[in-house]
Amino acid sequence: MYGRLGIVALLSWLVAFPRALEGAKILGVLPSAGWSHYAIGEGLMKALNRAGHDVTVIAAHSWKEAPANYRNIELKELVFDKGGSEPDLFQYRNDLYLKVLYLLYTQIGPGLSELILTHPKVRELLNSDESFDAVIVECFASDVLYGFAQHFKAPLIVFSPFGASMWANDLVGTPYPYSQIPHTFLRYTDRMTLWERFLNTLLWNVDRLYYENVFLPRQVEMYSKYFPNATQSLEQIMKNVSLALLNQHFSLSFPHPYAPNMIEIGGIQIAEPKTLPEDLQTFLDASKHGAIYFSMGSMLKGCKFPEEKRNAIINVFGKLKQNVLWKYENTSLPNKPKNVLIKKWMPQNDILAHPNVKLFLTHGGLLGSTEALYHGKPMVGIPIYGDQRLNMARAATAGYGVSVEFEDLSEESIARAINVILNDSSFATNARLISRRFRDKPMGPAKTAVFWVEYVIRHNGAPHMRSSALDLSFFEYRLLDVYALMLLIVLLILGGLYVTVKLTLRSLCSNLKRGLKNKRE
Structure with a gap:
């Protein structure tokens, strides 16, 4: 009996949810x-x-x-x-x-x-x-x-x-x-x-x-x-x-x-971290004092840094005991320090997953920031445009990053920012805390x-999730018509009170005048 009921239930489920099996x-x-x-x-x-x-x-x-x-x-x-x-x-x-x-x-x-x-x-x-x-x-x-x-x-x-x-x-x-x-x-x-x-x-x-x-x-x-x-x-x-x-x-x-x-x-x-190319793996594994990963994202190019600011960054890197991976779009970097490895492209997610990476030097883009936090890495941001300043403001408020404005970028400012992150363990601690929160989810x-794309397909566009706010006019959505009606009611009440008081006072004054007149007579 239970076997037949189970078969019936399974068939009913297959009919009701064909998308669960059909692509x-x-x-x-x-x-x-x-x-x-x-x-x-x-x-x-x-x-x-x-x-x-x-x-x-x-x-x-x-x-x-x-x-x-x-x-x-x-x-x-x-x-x-x-x-x-x-x-x-x-x-x-x-x-x-x-x-x-x-x-x-x-x-x-x-x-x-x-x-x-x-x-x-x-x-x-x-x-x-x-x-x-x-x-x-x-x-x-x-x-x-x-x-x-x-x-x-x-x-x-x-x-x-x-x-x-x-x-x-x-x-x-x-x-x-x-x-x-x-x-x-x-x-x-x-x-x-x-x-x-x-x-x-x-x-x-x-x-x-x-x-x-x-x-x-x-x-x-x-x-x-x-x-x-x-x-x-x-x-x-x-x-x-x-x-x-x-x-x-x-x-x-x-x-x-x-x-x-x-x-x-x-x-x-x-994605799940993949094995790094041999040269990157060797470079990071050998970074006994830790490593810094530097990338200005996919649109901004490290090779386009003005010479003065690029030299300031190079001078700071040369004085660090940490190794540096720099996504740099030219094949050569003038005055490149020995502890710096450059490449036109780098597998960012896989690099950030490496335990020896201690700091992400970034432009503050949302994609890179998300990946860094997923792997619990603090960051120094050099925001340029778009949402980059907003993302770095969040980093500063939450205590996992600091910013250096491009106009203020100098050997002193970038060295100070890097050393603050490397020497104050609270930044790494906060980044790991946010990483745990970020990863803690049911799916x-x-x-x-x-799931939700399939849900929409299964339920023919899922119109039941549509908000009725979309059918309201500008005035209705912001309740301006309601506030106008409230104001009108208040004005009518005040107007009514005004007329009532005025008529009452007029009546009182009239009665008073008549009383005085009668008294004189």
Whole structure:
């Protein structure tokens, strides 16, 4: 009897949840040229592929060892340095925020999206009879690309490389309190002074004005051009996002208000450490006083440091007893000290996992910071632009890092910062503490992402997780109509009291006058 019941239960489960056994077809659209953004998207798409799903990825880069059911649609044209020369991104460190917004919203974002939508490989895909069970798009100045979801009639899932952001939160109707959440380009924390909250609110509102009045109209125009047969408007698509995956974890930043369809997957790009190349393994193993790993990330190039500042760094390295691994994009480094090993590319995650690495010298990018904290390594940051100052502000507040401003970078300042970290054990202790918190979770980021993507597919877009806030107008969402009604009621009451008092006083005065008149008579 129990055997038959078990078989019936199993068959019922198989009918109810076919996706648990059957692989889905998933399209990923990763428009950013930068490796750091791509690495997050690639980590997500790899996780889905390893879970048995058929994955297609449109991106500037590709997974070279991809299996048969992982298709790369590689668009090398998305990469900035088409001519082979390395761009000097240090030049953007002093750009005004309004200029950065202008470039992002009018040139970089629309330019990359247009390149994708006009590319022959992409047009071939759009004109094919292929279908997908879900479409995943990076949420970063690329709203027109959400059109892939309506084109293939699939649920739209976004991933945010900056974690919870204005762009991601607006898509799912989640509050984004400026009193608590600092702007990406500010070096504030979640505990701001009155002046900091003023500046933060001002900057967020400038950002929103640019986004809604400059960027979005251009995106709507491009959407009409490249998806002429769309059955939904871009606004309708953006109000029906099924899931927002966030490159973030509260243990690395601070708590945020989340809707149920906002899921943290911070660290999804981090894989199990692999064996290092022999020369790196030997170099680190022989570092009896420990080692420092120095990388300015994938976009900023160590070889582009101004000569004066590069020499200051070299002089400091030469005086250290620790060995130094430096991701340096030239084959030679003038006056290179004996304790320094340079390479154009280094397996960062595997290096940070080595027990002899005592310090990560970084630009403060979110990807590298996450990897360093996963392995419990303190850091010295030289932030240049974007969210790097914000990330290093968190490091200073939490006690696992210090910053050196690029303009202040000198032999004295960099030596002081390095020695503070190496000689004060509290920085390493705090980094290991955060690492334990970060790792302490019921499922890793890859399994978490896979579960929720499959959940959305199983439940046909999971509309039950959609917030009704998305259907409210600006005035309704902010309760301005309610406050206006309250004000009107108060004014009516005050007006009524005023009229009542006035009439009462008038009546009293009239009676008093009549009384006095009668008395005289």
